[in-house]
Amino acid sequence: MSAVTTARSGARAATPATGLGRRMRLGTMDAFTMTRRELLIWFRVPAYIFFTIIQPIMFVLLFRYVFGGAIPVPNSTYVDFLMPGIIAQSAAFASFGTAIALARQIQKGVIDRFRSMPIARSAVLAGRLLSDSLRLTLTVLVILGVGYAVGFRFHNGVGPAILMLVLGIALGVVVCCISAYVGLAIRDEESVGSFGLVWLFPLTFVSSAFVPVAKMPGWLQAFANNQPVTIVIDEMRALALGGPLALHAWQSAVWLVGILVVFVPLAVRAYRRV
Amino acid sequence: MQDDAAILVEDLHKSFGDVQALNGVDLRVGRGTVLGVLGPNGAGKTTVVRILTTLLNPDRGRALVEGRDVVREAATVREIIGLAGQSTAIQEELTGRENLEIVGRLYHLDKPAARRRASQLLDQFELSTASDRPAKTYSGGMLRRLDLAASLVAKPAVLFLDEPTTGLDPRSRIGMWEIIRTLVAEGTTLFLTTQYLDEADELADEIVVIDHGKVIASGTAETLKDRVGGNVVEFVLPDRSRLADAAGAVAALADAEPSTEPDTGRVAVRVGSRGSDALVQAVRNLDSAGIEVDGLALRRPSLDDVFMALTGHAAETEEPVGGKRGRKRRGRAAQPAEQAPTQGGPR
Numbered sequence: 001m002s003a004v005t006t007a008r009s010g011a012r013a014a015t016p017a018t019g020l021g022r023r024m025r026l027g028t029m030d031a032f033t034m035t036r037r038e039l040l041i042w043f044r045v046p047a048y049i050f051f052t053i054i055q056p057i058m059f060v061l062l063f064r065y066v067f068g069g070a071i072p073v074p075n076s077t078y079v080d081f082l083m084p085g086i087i088a089q090s091a092a093f094a095s096f097g098t099a100i101a102l103a104r105q106i107q108k109g110v111i112d113r114f115r116s117m118p119i120a121r122s123a124v125l126a127g128r129l130l131s132d133s134l135r136l137t138l139t140v141l142v143i144l145g146v147g148y149a150v151g152f153r154f155h156n157g158v159g160p161a162i163l164m165l166v167l168g169i170a171l172g173v174v175v176c177c178i179s180a181y182v183g184l185a186i187r188d189e190e191s192v193g194s195f196g197l198v199w200l201f202p203l204t205f206v207s208s209a210f211v212p213v214a215k216m217p218g219w220l221q222a223f224a225n226n227q228p229v230t231i232v233i234d235e236m237r238a239l240a241l242g243g244p245l246a247l248h249a250w251q252s253a254v255w256l257v258g259i260l261v262v263f264v265p266l267a268v269r270a271y272r273r274v
Numbered sequence: 275m276q277d278d279a280a281i282l283v284e285d286l287h288k289s290f291g292d293v294q295a296l297n298g299v300d301l302r303v304g305r306g307t308v309l310g311v312l313g314p315n316g317a318g319k320t321t322v323v324r325i326l327t328t329l330l331n332p333d334r335g336r337a338l339v340e341g342r343d344v345v346r347e348a349a350t351v352r353e354i355i356g357l358a359g360q361s362t363a364i365q366e367e368l369t370g371r372e373n374l375e376i377v378g379r380l381y382h383l384d385k386p387a388a389r390r391r392a393s394q395l396l397d398q399f400e401l402s403t404a405s406d407r408p409a410k411t412y413s414g415g416m417l418r419r420l421d422l423a424a425s426l427v428a429k430p431a432v433l434f435l436d437e438p439t440t441g442l443d444p445r446s447r448i449g450m451w452e453i454i455r456t457l458v459a460e461g462t463t464l465f466l467t468t469q470y471l472d473e474a475d476e477l478a479d480e481i482v483v484i485d486h487g488k489v490i491a492s493g494t495a496e497t498l499k500d501r502v503g504g505n506v507v508e509f510v511l512p513d514r515s516r517l518a519d520a521a522g523a524v525a526a527l528a529d530a531e532p533s534t535e536p537d538t539g540r541v542a543v544r545v546g547s548r549g550s551d552a553l554v555q556a557v558r559n560l561d562s563a564g565i566e567v568d569g570l571a572l573r574r575p576s577l578d579d580v581f582m583a584l585t586g587h588a589a590e591t592e593e594p595v596g597g598k599r600g601r602k603r604r605g606r607a608a609q610p611a612e613q614a615p616t617q618g619g620p621r
């Protein structure tokens with residue numbers, strides 16, 4: 001019981017942050033500590049590993065073998081058509097973890113504890129997004145491996161193939177930013193899990209991910225053709241299989257950057273107000 | 275202003291929509307002392323703690339911790355405080371050790387230092403044997419201890435504990451008190467909220483009582499008790515017929531009339547700040563009047579009595595009947611405030 005406050009001054013390495021450079025260095029350190037923390041948590045919970053790895057594999061097999069036979073696609077085999085779509089869909093769905101983890105940590109008071117500590121304000125969100133990016137990158141790579149095993153092939157060379165993966169991951173990260181805002185604004189694990197993320201379903205399924213948009217009723221096509229997930233998936237498909245790149249490339253970039261510009265400040269503001 | 279004040283709060287107001295949570299709170303906590311903030315559910319205790327720990331901005335008024343404004347100098351305030359909130363902020367998937375090491379890293383201790391500090395705290399809080407188990411396997415008392423340990427990683431000069439023993443069994447509570455006493459002996463300034471009157475009495479140098487977002491009384495436990503009328507000499511007559519004689523015999527001890535209860539034969543007389551001399555005089559007077567008594571005792575008023583005297587009602591709660599913390603005091607609500615309480619308090 002004796003050592004609680006001995007050497008009170010010696011234990012704290014940090015003095016008040018002064019210079020901008022020092023602040024940035026400490027902020028980066030904090031973000032990495034938070035990233036490591038979140039990955040450690042992820043690693044401890046079998047359910048999270050299931051959602052990251054097993055569930056996406058099941059999706060690939062389901063679409064490839066159960067629905068795939070019934071869905072004709074133009075100028076391609078279904079598995080080649082499917083893979084860019086399912087990579088984007090899985091990357092977007094990884095953001096469930098983002099929203100739920102944040103809501104849960106708010107409810108548990110963990111975030112409040114962090115906010116009472118001299119941690120860079122950005123570190124909690126940055127760590128969250130960084131660890132989620134790594135998590136969804138793993139998902140994407142696993143799906144790609146399974147895709148290869150069930151007949152998928154890139155037809156457009158290595159460079160575009162890598163770009164396609166990067167674009168899929170970027171979509172996932174951007175959607176995580178929306179989900180982060182949702183989690184921070186709703187602050188209740190149950191509500192986030194039950195209705196906070198329903199928008200993800202139309203966004204990913206009413207897109208060109210699994211079915212050519214031309215096969216949908218007209219009123220659905222109007223939505224499906226003009227929403228960001230379709231635009232990104234069409235670009236990913238062009239990168240993987242060949243086809244015109246330019247139009248969808250800049251549309252994708254505008255959408256992704258646009259969503260970041262709106263939702264990152266919203267998430268930061270919601271974090272401050274928790 | 276007062277340079278020995280570790281915490282200074284002036285005219286603090288905060289409302290949430292229609293709810294006026296704080297309605298002009300003033301406080302001062304001397305460096306190295308313990309302030310016990312006492313109040314029923316919904317009094318505003320947590321709101322004060324959240325403002326002082328930079329989690330919430332006040333609507334009006336100001337608050338300083340070690341002379342730093344909690345709004346304008348929030349970053350500096352965070353460097354000097356520690357907080358263990360009303361609910362524990364432990365990541366239950368991680369082990370006790372991991373929880374503490376990560377907090378250490380977030381305070382920018384290097385890896386070996388964070389590891390050392392975690393081991394030290396785990397030892398100190400008797401969590402060593404459980405240190406490598408996920409915290410979700412811990413008991414409530416262990417989680418509380420781990421949470422307190424986490425708030426101490428950076429050796430804060432000012433510590434905020436929001437109801438640190440709520441929900442603990444009596445043994446764990448006393449264990450927690452011992453830990454808190456050790457901290458205080460080493461010079462930490464402590465801001466402690468509690469609903470337990472005996473807890474404030476045990477730990478605090480100064481007590482403020484808040485109700486409906488306002489400080490309704492403050493002072494040491496002793497001065498608060500004096501405000502209720504001070505000490506009480508109490509005894510029971512085996513022979514009820516001599517009640518009037520007995521009251522007459524002890525009437526000289528105080529200005530106020532002794533109160534008597536014909537049903538139980540209990541007589542109580544308020545003797546203000548007089549102590550054992552009043553007791554001795556009571557024994558003499560009763561003896562010379564030839565009156566036999568049982569259980570003659572000098573009783574200090576409990577803080578329950580204080581709350582009754584200050585508010586005219588027992589510490590009411592927002593919780594429905596049977597709420598875990600309101601029960602004890604609710605039971606006493608039937609007594610009028612003027613009547614000498616007939617049950618022994620914590621003392």
Ligand SMILES: Nc1ncnc2c1ncn2[C@@H]1O[C@H](COP(=O)(O)OP(=O)(O)OP(=O)(O)O)[C@@H](O)[C@H]1O
Nearest residue numbers: 290293295313314315316317318319320321322360
């Ligand atoms: N975020 C909030 N939104 C709305 N009302 C709130 C909020 N926080 C506190 N309140 C209200 O403010 C009042 C004071 O609450 P506070 O939590 O400070 O009380 P307390 O003394 O800590 O109570 P308890 O002993 O139950 O913890 C209550 O009426 C509470 O309902």
Ligand SMILES: [Mg+2]
Nearest residue numbers: 319320321360
């Ligand atoms: Mg409270």
